[in-house]
Amino acid sequence: MAFLAVDPLIAANIDLERLSAACPGLDPFTVEVRQAPWIVRTVLPKSIAGIALPWAIYVLPKHFSKPRRELAPLIAHELTHMHQWRTDGVVKMTARYVADYLRHRRRTGSHWEAYNCIQYEVDARSAAEFVCGGHQ
Secondary structure, eight states: OEEETHHHHHHTTOOHHHHHHHSTTOOTTSOEEEEOOHHHHHHSOTTOOEEEETTEEEEOHHHHTSOGGGGHHHHHHHHHHHHHHHHHOHHHHHHHHHHHHHHHHHHHOOHHHHHHHOHHHHHHHHHHHHHHGGGO
16 A cells, blocks of 8 residues: 655645755655555554655554545655655765764663654654644
8 A cells, every 4th residue: 555745745735845945856746655564563663653764655554544634744754854865865864863863862861852852853843844834
């Protein structure tokens, strides 16, 4: 099961120009959103709704089945990660992501505080807020 990343954005009446401004060069008409397979569901914490990899966005089943318009903020967030993957590359993004997490985890001792402080996550939340505006 899959749909295009643009579908939830259109369903929520999101201005696609805002996405283009936040993620230049990323075409949501070409990005597939797939239901997360068992291996992804196994490694992701239960509180995570989805994950972007360089080739697709995977969404956990309980979120995948929601009405498309409700997925717009999540998809905008994950599209930002996809843009980050493509801009920084797999090696650089992975290294920075993990280093950022570990630095904040040592400082705070909390997984969720560390996760929320990862610069890629901060940027993705900010971009999704910009793209979706009042639609969140």
